[in-house]
Amino acid sequence: MARGxxxxxxxxxxxxGKTYAMLAEARRRRGRGTDVVAGFxxxxxxxRTRELLDGLEVVPxxxxxxxxxxxxxxxxxxxxxxxxxxxxxxxxxxxNVPGSRNAKRWQDIDEILDAxxxxxxxxxxxxxxxxxxxxxxITGVPQRETVPDEVVRRADQVELxxxxxxxxxxxxxxxxxxxxxxxxxxLGNYFRVGNLTALRELALxxxxxxxxxxxxxxxxxxxxxxxxxxxxxxxxxxxxxxxxDTLIRRAARIADRSKGAxxxxxxxxxxxxxxxxxxxHLVRQRTLVESLGGTYHQVVGxxxxxxxxxxxxxxxxxxxVLGASRRGRVAQLLSRGVGVTTTALxxxxxxxxxxxxxxxxxxxxxxxxxxxxxxxxTAGFALAAALLPLLTVLLRTxxxxxxxxxxxxxxxxxxxxxxxxxxxxxxxxxxVAGSLLLNYFFTPPTYRFTxxxxxxxxxxxxxxxxxAAISAVVDVNYRRSREAARARTEAEVLSTLAGGVLxxxxxxxxxxxxxxxxxxxxxxxxxxxxxxTAETPGLHGDPERWRIVATAxxxxxxxxxxxxxxxxxxxxxxxxxxxRTLRAEDRRVLEAFAAHAAVALRQQRLSAEAEQVRPLAExxxxxxALLNAVGHDLRTxxxxxxxxxxxxxxxDVDWSEEDRDELLDTAAESLDRLDRLVANLxxxxxxQAGALGMSPARVAVGDLVPRALGEVGDAExxxxxxxTLPDVLADPALLERVLANLVGxxxxxxxxxxEPVAVTASAHAEHVEIRVIDRGPGIPxxxxxxxxxxxxxxxxxxxxxxxxxxxxxSRGLTEAMGGTLTPEETPGGxxxxxxxxxxxxxxxxxxxxxxxxxxxxxRFDADRASGRAASDP
Numbered sequence: 001m002a003r004g005x006x007x008x009x010x011x012x013x014x015x016x017g018k019t020y021a022m023l024a025e026a027r028r029r030r031g032r033g034t035d036v037v038a039g040f041x042x043x044x045x046x047x048r049t050r051e052l053l054d055g056l057e058v059v060p061x062x063x064x065x066x067x068x069x070x071x072x073x074x075x076x077x078x079x080x081x082x083x084x085x086x087x088x089x090x091x092x093x094x095x096n097v098p099g100s101r102n103a104k105r106w107q108d109i110d111e112i113l114d115a116x117x118x119x120x121x122x123x124x125x126x127x128x129x130x131x132x133x134x135x136x137x138i139t140g141v142p143q144r145e146t147v148p149d150e151v152v153r154r155a156d157q158v159e160l161x162x163x164x165x166x167x168x169x170x171x172x173x174x175x176x177x178x179x180x181x182x183x184x185x186x187l188g189n190y191f192r193v194g195n196l197t198a199l200r201e202l203a204l205x206x207x208x209x210x211x212x213x214x215x216x217x218x219x220x221x222x223x224x225x226x227x228x229x230x231x232x233x234x235x236x237x238x239x240x241x242x243x244x245d246t247l248i249r250r251a252a253r254i255a256d257r258s259k260g261a262x263x264x265x266x267x268x269x270x271x272x273x274x275x276x277x278x279x280x281h282l283v284r285q286r287t288l289v290e291s292l293g294g295t296y297h298q299v300v301g302x303x304x305x306x307x308x309x310x311x312x313x314x315x316x317x318x319x320x321v322l323g324a325s326r327r328g329r330v331a332q333l334l335s336r337g338v339g340v341t342t343t344a345l346x347x348x349x350x351x352x353x354x355x356x357x358x359x360x361x362x363x364x365x366x367x368x369x370x371x372x373x374x375x376x377x378t379a380g381f382a383l384a385a386a387l388l389p390l391l392t393v394l395l396r397t398x399x400x401x402x403x404x405x406x407x408x409x410x411x412x413x414x415x416x417x418x419x420x421x422x423x424x425x426x427x428x429x430x431x432v433a434g435s436l437l438l439n440y441f442f443t444p445p446t447y448r449f450t451x452x453x454x455x456x457x458x459x460x461x462x463x464x465x466x467x468a469a470i471s472a473v474v475d476v477n478y479r480r481s482r483e484a485a486r487a488r489t490e491a492e493v494l495s496t497l498a499g500g501v502l503x504x505x506x507x508x509x510x511x512x513x514x515x516x517x518x519x520x521x522x523x524x525x526x527x528x529x530x531x532x533t534a535e536t537p538g539l540h541g542d543p544e545r546w547r548i549v550a551t552a553x554x555x556x557x558x559x560x561x562x563x564x565x566x567x568x569x570x571x572x573x574x575x576x577x578x579x580r581t582l583r584a585e586d587r588r589v590l591e592a593f594a595a596h597a598a599v600a601l602r603q604q605r606l607s608a609e610a611e612q613v614r615p616l617a618e619x620x621x622x623x624x625a626l627l628n629a630v631g632h633d634l635r636t637x638x639x640x641x642x643x644x645x646x647x648x649x650x651x652d653v654d655w656s657e658e659d660r661d662e663l664l665d666t667a668a669e670s671l672d673r674l675d676r677l678v679a680n681l682x683x684x685x686x687x688q689a690g691a692l693g694m695s696p697a698r699v700a701v702g703d704l705v706p707r708a709l710g711e712v713g714d715a716e717x718x719x720x721x722x723x724t725l726p727d728v729l730a731d732p733a734l735l736e737r738v739l740a741n742l743v744g745x746x747x748x749x750x751x752x753x754x755e756p757v758a759v760t761a762s763a764h765a766e767h768v769e770i771r772v773i774d775r776g777p778g779i780p781x782x783x784x785x786x787x788x789x790x791x792x793x794x795x796x797x798x799x800x801x802x803x804x805x806x807x808x809x810s811r812g813l814t815e816a817m818g819g820t821l822t823p824e825e826t827p828g829g830x831x832x833x834x835x836x837x838x839x840x841x842x843x844x845x846x847x848x849x850x851x852x853x854x855x856x857x858x859r860f861d862a863d864r865a866s867g868r869a870a871s872d873p
Contacts, residue, residue, distance in 0.1 A: 003113050004112065004117045005118045006121065006156055007120045007159070008120075008157070008159070009161050010122075010123060010124075010125065010158055010159065010160050010203060010206075011124050011203070015176070018122035018124075019043065019044075019090055022121075022122055023049065023053055023088070026056060026088055027055075029086060030056070036085065037057045037058070038053060038056050038087075038088045039074055039079045039112070040059075045179070046177070056088075057084075059075060061073060061074065061075055062078070064097045064100055065099070066097045067751055068753060073096055074089060076102075076108045083115075083117065084117060085117070086118045086119070087119050088120050088121075089109055089119055090122050091122060091123070092106050092109065092123040093124075093127035106147050109121060123152060125199055125202050126199065127143055128146065128206065129148050130149045134202065135199065139190055162203075162204075168196060169193070232318050233262040234261050234319045235266055235308075235312045236266070237320065237321065237323070240267060241323075244281055244282075244323075245285060246323075246354065247321055247354055248265060248285060248294075249288075249292075250352070251352075261318075261319075262295075263293060263295070264294060264297060264315060265289040265297065266298070267282060268298075268299055268300075268301050268304045268307045268308060268311075279588055280591030280594065283599075287599075299311050304338050305345060308338075319349065319352065320349050320351045321351075322339050322342060322351060322353055322354070323354055324353050324355045325338070325339050325340075376422055377422045377423055378422070379422055380418050380422010381426045381429060383417060384422075384427075384429055387414045387430075388414055388434055391411065392441055395442065404438075404456060408438060411434040411463065412434075412467055414430060415427055415431050415434060419471040419475060423478065424472060424475035427468075427470075428468060428471055431463070431468055432464070434463070434467070435467075438463070439460060443460065444456070508526055508550035508601045509551070509552055512525070513552040513553075514593075519577075521553065521577050521579035523551065523556060523579065524553055524575070524576070524577050525548055525563070525575075525577075525578075526551070526575055527547070527549065527574050528547055528549045528572055529574075530545045530546065546559055553578075553579075554578070557578055564578060564579065565578075567587075567593075569594045569595065570598065577590075641667045641671050641674070643666075648667075696731055697732060698727040698729065699729075699840075701721055701768065702723070704732060705719055705739060705770075706719070708736045708743065709739075715757070716757075717758070718759070720758065720760045721759075722763075725768065727839070727840040728768045729817075729818070729839070730819070734816070735817065735837075737810075737813060738810045738813050738821075739835070742772040742833045743759065746772050749777065751776060754775050757772065757773065758771075758772075760773065763839060768837055769836050771832050771833070774826065774830045775828070776831060778825060778831045779823060788807050788821075810833075821836075
């Protein structure tokens, strides 16, 4: 059976018309004779959406009971049993009620698709996993229901339902999205113009990426290798030379002129890894590309033009930027070079050959890392000078027994030995000298530099040619092995260095110390030019002055010229080394160390700036949270008290004594609530300032718990405190507030009709633990620390339930008394808050203990406001 097709309507925000578009498409298909049913469609009470749903067949929803409440969900089995051609399933990212077959609705849709039924669904951009954190940063609203991007990317069709922010806000103001009482709050918070504009851009960018993926798949499936200029992409080729900066900036300007085209930089490394590229230049150029909004790539290929074009065609590039050749004219006559070859093979890709300063300087000299030392070359010449006469004497002694070909082979062995010892030039010397010795001593007529027979002449010529060829091969092989060993060593050093910097584990001094150890230097210093100074006094400022940013080893170098080696990093930074003069071939690694030291310095300074800004950001966050959270809670009791007082002052109404008492009670209750709120805020500020006064004393938990429940109301609370429980060392008033906050929070979240909240206490070594246990929804482990932040709520209750200070204040007060407050999951579901305090005494040491409390049930009402508990001995 063929899998069904999925069509998704994507929106930037609620209310743009996704469900409306889905229903309109369903009606259009039904008009063409397609069998369409509504599996799950949420109209949100919008009349126009409801009108489109009327007349469509609706599959009954499945009822799922959960914690005493009945919820309705998509009935997957009913939809599959009905077997329509198309099923409408709204809200792709919806989370199903616990107890459902699948956790997410998109998993239900997968089952329907597997049954061969087409599905039309809807989703908002904020529900996609990849942008969920971005949306929260923009709007300040976390989205708990998400769907993996891959689910939407697999859809056969994704259609954006677009609407300008102003148009959406007008729809909301006209009451077409939310109920009238919610409009003002929505327009002032989530649905601000800036938020909607950012969400709209996110949706457009995500959909553009989806379209790119579809285009790439289509071109791959149909074997299309030509460039389709559906979108401008500029690729710049980097060799690892200093001209790369110029090429990147030129390519960025080309991309900007092409209406914001994509910028990609690529470096082609040869298959053997011996590219001759400068790692320091590549590190700097990668940073430059990324700062300009581009991306950096590296590919491996033996043929540079082919590798470049394969990469460009693979990313569907339209333009390719190359640097002009630095080779000399003779070399260009012998070989066309990368630029000319790439242009000839580019096809529909435009190739830009950019001139740069390095052209006039010629080709970068080959790294001398594989060159033999002068001592080795001298040893090679000495070996040849000693071995050839000795070999001649030995062969002259054995002359009657050996023929000329044998003599030639033995001289060839001597040439190879000279090549192994000293390289190409001693080997060529040995080949020429050996041919002369063979001619003079072993080729008739002997003792004369003449050759009578043509075969002997040919043998000597072949000897010289073979000797020269073998010498060249041996020399090249030696050079390559030295270069490979050096490249491997450099790669290991740079890999370790880069890994530490990228992980943020290397400070500038650590990098300098590693550089000093690697090259055996005495001191390495990173200098920074002081602001307002310049090398030329009077022209740009005062004479240049340098300050030491980081140093390793012996006494630091106070100025660039104080060491034997210096590596300029930028106009403001320079790396100075003292100890010995380093070779030119070491400069690549030195510049890489310098670049990484600059990056580490920048990371260190950014971290320091972040640390300085963090208190300000935290204060701003707290201020914003306070205003958002306290606004409602301050206004509500004030408004209630004002209404009550205004009513009492009114002379137009003749209040009865009962009504007057009720108004007075309302005003008193509102003012008490306001007083508690202000007290909590003051205590929190004292806690944060470290100015909270305490009076520690021995406290009997059994006496304190009933008093702490005075604000619970008529909710049932079970108390179990052993009569042998030790006293605790705490401030009685503060501990009472802690327990009152915890029990009140537990009562609010405990499900009605279920098992009541319980308060238990037990002794553990030198501590006493008081547990407040509820059977509510609990808190996910990842969010348990967040509930103790001021002005935070993890539920969806109204703002009237408090400002989110209760748990934060409770933890702060508990820790101020030397205890701890930790959350833990209640077995069977719910949350347990554990207050651990130091014990003040035990029954064995004769300390006073509380009376024999055995509370099984505890209920407060107006008649027992004093806190006396009903005991059941």
